[in-house]
Amino acid sequence: MKKIELLAPAGDLEKLKIAIDYGADAVYFGGEMFSLRAGAGNLTLEEIREGVEYAHARGKKAYLTVNIYAHNEDIKPFEEYLNKIKDLDIDAFLVSDPGILLLLKEAIPQAELHLSTQANMTNFKAAEFWHHQGVKRIVLARELTFQEIHQLQRKLPEGMEMEAFVQGAMCISYSGRCLLSNYMIERDANRGQCAHPCRWKYSLVEEQRPNEYYPVEEDQRGTYILNSRDLCMIEYIPELIEAGLASAKIEGRMKSVFYVATIVSAYRKAIDAYYENPENYEFQEEWLQELKKVSHREFTTGFYFDKATNKDQDYQTSAYTREYSFTGLVKDYDAATGLALVEQRNKMSVGEEIEIFGPYTDFFTQTLEVLLDEDGQPLESAPHPQQLLQIKVNQPVTAGFMLRKKR
Missing domain, CATH: 2.40.30.10 (Translation factors)
Known part of the structure; x- marks a missing residue:
């Protein structure tokens, strides 16, 4: 049985090293441009080189995210960026924009391509299309259920892999395709600058009464109507593995080294325990308690078991629990x-x-x-x-x- 990969976020070089030391099989990170986490520390060219070498020396993999949706003005700078990184021994590139994918194939023909969740991969025909474009791995849209993932797995082109998020913040918009931030304060989420307006407090205003703010829910002065709970699937390691996932992905390039170490460590223990004895695997409550020791919102299983409902939202507050x-x-x-x-x-x-x-x-x-x-x-x-x-x-x-x- 090929072991599922534990894939961890690396917002900067320190987090990259911590993630690997604490048990990640692979890390994903952004350079100083062209990834969807402009607010993360991200890595310079020299840091990418050092990080890749650090990972490879320990038998781990390193993936670079270049998953913005590019505008015309981004094309030439991206071509110049590719010339600078093409000789780095990066294991795979995460992309969402077809133009970025095309430029990558031209500049680095041998590059392994992974399709970012930003591309909203939700069906087997889309997987077939991306396979024809040279994509080896698809990062599934967060909106898929286990039933849909099983159906997808049976129809995947030969050699294609699936990766899915198992832990971290969820987006109220379809796999991150949000326009609110750009519309409200001109910070484009699809170019790495999301201001997270889904976490803001909202009230209802009627057109003829512009200064009267009504609660969306009874007895509440304003509500966080767009505020999702955090995804947490550590209790369902067997289901994730049996669904045919090649990689279990942790969200959090903006999070701290403490967050990365704690989350990676807990999932490492759970995954290893499963492979040691699949038939008699038992979930340990202490793993979940470890996850609760980092800054987090209340947890949800997202769409994995069914379509999300109001129980997967937090209407009371957008604040984190920090115990x-x-x-x-x-x-x-x-x-x-x-x-x-x-x-x-x-x-x-x-x-x-x-x-x-x-x-x-x-x-x-x-x-x-x-x-x-x-x-x-x-x-x-x-x-x-x-x-x-x-x-x-x-x-x-x-x-x-x-x-x-x-x-």
């Missing part, structure tokens, strides 16, 4: 002293209870009893961002482990 703070990233560890060198990410103080976790491990909890500055001087608290600290830890750690605390 834990990411407090530090381990940079080094001295086994002789039990001291970890930690880069601070949020304030922590002596006497607080912290949780520490790392790649392929379970977390452990301890009280923060010894906190020193970089020179070994005692501290009561560490309030300065990215301050280097020494912390006494109760169990061995390595670079890349993370510290968190409950708010």
